[in-house]
Amino acid sequence: MALAVNNEVVLENIFTINRICYNVCLGETHLEWFETNEGIFENGDLHHSKKSVPIEQILCIREECKGSERNCFSGLHSRSYLLSGYHSLSQTVVPCLSAEIWYMHKKKADRWRLKRLVITSPHDTIVSKWLHFGQEILRKHVIKRPKRLLIFINPISGSKSGVRKFRKCVEPVFRMANIETVVVRTKHKNHCRDILKNQNLSLYDGICLVGGDGLYSEAIHGLLPDSSLPISIIPCGSTNAVACSICGPKVDAISAALQVVRGCQISLDVSNIYAEDRLIAHHTCMLSVGYFGDLLARAEPWRRILGKRRYDAAGFRTLLSMRSTRVRITYKKIPDVVDSVCHENCLRCSREDDNSSLEERRIERNVAVFSIFTISCRCPMSTTGGSPYSHLGDGCAVILIVNECSRFQFLRFLIALAKDSTNALKLPYVESFRTTDVKVEVLAASMDTPNWNCDGEVVRERSLHVKMERKAINVFANGVEKVEKSNKKCCSLCTSRADDDF
Numbered sequence: 180m181a182l183a184v185n186n187e188v189v190l191e192n193i194f195t196i197n198r199i200c201y202n203v204c205l206g207e208t209h210l211e212w213f214e215t216n217e218g219i220f221e222n223g224d225l226h227h228s229k230k231s232v233p234i235e236q237i238l239c240i241r242e243e244c245k246g247s248e249r250n251c252f253s254g255l256h257s258r259s260y261l262l263s264g265y266h267s268l269s270q271t272v273v274p275c276l277s278a279e280i281w282y283m284h285k286k287k288a289d290r291w292r293l294k295r296l297v298i299t300s301p302h303d304t305i306v307s308k309w310l311h312f313g314q315e316i317l318r319k320h321v322i323k324r325p326k327r328l329l330i331f332i333n334p335i336s337g338s339k340s341g342v343r344k345f346r347k348c349v350e351p352v353f354r355m356a357n358i359e360t361v362v363v364r365t366k367h368k369n370h371c372r373d374i375l376k377n378q379n380l381s382l383y384d385g386i387c388l389v390g391g392d393g394l395y396s397e398a399i400h401g402l403l404p405d406s407s408l409p410i411s412i413i414p415c416g417s418t419n420a421v422a423c424s425i426c427g428p429k430v431d432a433i434s435a436a437l438q439v440v441r442g443c444q445i446s447l448d449v450s451n452i453y454a455e456d457r458l459i460a461h462h463t464c465m466l467s468v469g470y471f472g473d474l475l476a477r478a479e480p481w482r483r484i485l486g487k488r489r490y491d492a493a494g495f496r497t498l499l500s501m502r503s504t505r506v507r508i509t510y511k512k513i514p515d516v517v518d519s520v521c522h523e524n525c526l527r528c529s530r531e532d533d534n535s536s537l538e539e540r541r542i543e544r545n546v547a548v549f550s551i552f553t554i555s556c557r558c559p560m561s562t563t564g565g566s567p568y569s570h571l572g573d574g575c576a577v578i579l580i581v582n583e584c585s586r587f588q589f590l591r592f593l594i595a596l597a598k599d600s601t602n603a604l605k606l607p608y609v610e611s612f613r614t615t616d617v618k619v620e621v622l623a624a625s626m627d628t629p630n631w632n633c634d635g636e637v638v639r640e641r642s643l644h645v646k647m648e649r650k651a652i653n654v655f656a657n658g659v660e661k662v663e664k665s666n667k668k669c670c671s672l673c674t675s676r677a678d679d680d681f
């Protein structure tokens with residue numbers, strides 16, 4: 180049997196799966212199985228079409244939960260006998276044992292699901308051997324999988340479905356993968372941050388957040404400046420920009436939980452915000468003044484009444500009363516073309532660029548939006564994200580400026596942003612560049628102090644200094660998978676392509 184490369188065989192036996200006879204092989208790296216009475220001869224060898232699962236994608240191997248008596252085939256004693264074809268054998272009911280193997284498989288981009296493989300043998304010794312050695316191999320080879328997680332559930336996130344989603348989709352996955360959990364249901368704002376600041380976290384291998392971007396921001400403020408504990412985000416919030424930016428815009432609770440089980444980690448940049456040389460916050464997604472700042476300030480009081488819809492209502496209202504903001508920006512521009520997208524195994528994020536001797540520049544102008552993006556901020560509403568060319572761990576922020584424009588032009592920008600933000604960046608009144616360090620001073624606005632949208636929290640400051648901190652936080656994720664674009668055209672207003680994915 181030709182196995183996956185380096186897949187040294189540990190166990191190999193004949194089992195029935197759905198009443199069909201299979202050769203099942205557990206190796207050092209993969210579990211493989213193929214139908215014994217199928218295969219084609221090629222160059223004198225018999226080749227089978229095999230199914231294969233990497234070991235790190237197996238959650239558990241355990242005794243089948245149902246009763247131990249089931250339909251089996253009598254007389255299955257030797258491998259050679261089985262290979263000669265079992266179809267002619269009469270079926271009788273004999274006591275036997277089954278083991279179930281739970282593994283994850285990719286349904287489509289960003290979406291992972293659980294599958295169950297039930298392997299049955301009339302010999303309880305074979306099944307017991309598989310249960311024993313299978314669990315041993317999992318223990319030995321799934322070293323990246325966390326053993327103990329501290330879980331925070333925000334019961335008011337998004338449509339308040341955090342607790343239900345956790346019980347239904349996340350808890351069973353962690354239980355199956357033998358991950359111990361300590362669950363905290365947050366009782367008030369900053370509850371998660373305070374626990375992370377004050378608890379001994381050496382007992383845990385990771386933090387799991389069941390909520391949205393606000394809960395993630397709280398966790399960052401609790402963990403930084405010096406924690407390497409990886410975070411997982413189970414998307415249950417209204418926007419879920421962090422979860423969608425690190426796992427893909429279609430990620431759901433079960434897929435995010437399965438990413439934890441896989442144990443892959445990447446590092447994310449965080450930017451530190453200073454007001455008058457005092458560190459006031461870390462930001463992980465978007466810091467924005469102008470339209471998005473005003474929108475947030477208007478939406479927050481409507482949270483209780485409108486829930487997720489508050490952003491639509493506040494967005495429309497803010498568009499009607501739109502105003503421009505005069506800003507002075509001092510920044511260190513990185514001399515590169517802003518056109519590369521961050522995907523799995525990103526080269527830009529693994530490169531060590533020296534940005535220490537960059538020339539300082541200054542601009543002053545009226546803007547409709549001034550935003551600093553640390554990550555792409557993908558979400559189900561904007562699958563390419565507000566900043567499609569932001570990288571997760573390159574140490575740079577992307578600045579997006581929408582210069583003063585008419586309401587119609589701004590609406591066109593918003594539509595393009597939702598459909599495919601790469602087209603929004605091509606509009607003549609939109610500018611974008613990368614930086615590692617930027618100072619922004621709001622010179623005049625109709626309100627006394629401007630509203631900054633800092634990861635969904637309103638910050639009221641006239642001038643801010645933002646410095647990037649490279650790869651400050653580890654997360655359980657693999658990066659966004661690359662998906663081929665379709666060629667379907669959308670409407671002429673947004674001049675975008677009608678893709679779902681980026």
Ligand SMILES: Nc1ncnc2c1ncn2[C@@H]1O[C@H](COP(=O)(O)OP(=O)(O)OP(=O)(O)O)[C@@H](O)[C@H]1O
Pocket residue numbers: 333334335336337338365366367368369370389390391392393394395397415416417418419420635
């Ligand atoms: N028990 C609680 N009661 C009130 N507020 C809470 C509680 N737990 C957390 N919070 C706060 O709720 C805010 C919103 O949480 P979260 O980000 O999880 O949901 P969301 O705003 O619906 O999602 P998103 O940020 O993705 O739009 C956060 O600022 C967090 O600090």
